[in-house]
Amino acid sequence: MKVSEIVDKHGNARENLIQILHDLQDASGDHSLHREDLEDLAGIMGLSVSDIVGTASFYTMFSLQPRGRHIIRVCVSPPCHIMGDDNILAAVRDKLGVELGETTADRMFTFESSSCLGACGVAPVLSIDDEVYGNLTRAKVHEIIDRIVAANN
Ligand code: FES
Incomplete structure (x- = not known):
């Protein structure tokens, strides 16, 4: 979907920017916002590129870097922390061989943390x-990831 089509869908008022950025990112193919799209968007909405980049950078759900086909987010807010988010972070790290914020070499997964889900x-x-x-355990995390890998092969 083109930038102009996404803006037409929502209207070019500033208050629609977040929803427009969501759709742009969903349409990107790599879960990220592309510089050239943000430049087009700035022109269409009459905003500066730095204003749009500033807004996108403020929210963790947006990425200006290419990400994997699937985004894994481990909740690290207090209730999940008390119930062992460390174990879950370790399980994802072990399974994928990447650290928080990284994408696997095959670009299948990006590993992120999240506030309350x-x-x-x-x-x-x-x-x-x-x-x-x-209700996650290490074994359950590995099983879920295996299932997604199998579904993608
Ligand atoms: S604190 Fe983890 S889902 Fe709410």
Whole structure:
């Protein structure tokens, strides 16, 4: 989808910028915002590129760097921390061989932390793309990742 089509869908008022950035990132193919798209967007919306980049940089859900096909976010807010987010972070790290903020060499996964994912009752929790997984153990994390890898092969 082109930048102009996304702006047309939402309207070019400043208050629609976050939703427009979401759609732009979803359409990017690598879960990131591309510089050339932000330049087009600035022209269409009558904003400066630095204003748009500043807004995008403020929110952790946006990335200005290319990311993997799937985004794994481990919740590190207090309820998940108390229930062992360290174990879950270690399980993802061991399974993927990357550190927080990194993308696997095959560009399949990007590993990130997150604030509350809204499922504290089943802490510890992680999300993969739009799916949230709870009551996690190391084994369960490995199993979930294996399932996604198998589905992509
Ligand atoms: S604190 Fe982890 S889901 Fe709410």
